[in-house]
Amino acid sequence: MPSNSLRSTLDSLASSFASAVLHAIKGASIQELLAESAGAPRRGPGRPAGRPAATQAAKPVARAAKKTGRLARRSPEEITKTLDRIHGLLKGKKGGMRSEEIRKALKLDVREVPRVLKEGLAKKKLKSRGQKRATTYTVG
Secondary structure, three states: OHHHHHHHHHHHHHHHHHHHHHHHHHHOOHHHHHHHHOOOOOOOOOOOOOOOHHHHHHOOOOOOOOOOOOOOOOOHHHHHHHHHHHHHHHHOOOOOEEHHHHHHHHOOOOOOHHHHHHHHHHOOOEEEEOOHHHOEEEEO
16 A cells, blocks of 8 residues: 555646646746747757867877768679679688678778679679678688
8 A cells, every 4th residue: 555655645746746837837928938948959968069179189189081971883893893802802711701801801891892792692703601790701
């Protein structure tokens, strides 16, 4: 029975809070309500918007420009050329390589590799073994 007492206490507190909020809103003018809601957007909890200028000046950070967006459309010749590079790389690797290793070795874009590997498997130039990130590619 103590839980019923707790529940009734919480229900009464919630009800009184809700009625107090409604009373405050009804008593406020339109200008007050609009001024409250039209202010600058407030950030919630989490990471702050930015570092102070003094901290930024003290620690210059050199970052490489990262490509964003879609890749330029590649012609079938470009895909075949990249596939030939991958095939040449895998010839020397008896145990095969994972796609991340292939990408790093040939300095390819992350978004470029899946299409080329899929072409290689379809043309039977490459074989794959494993699943997901554990997939290793060998010469077909």
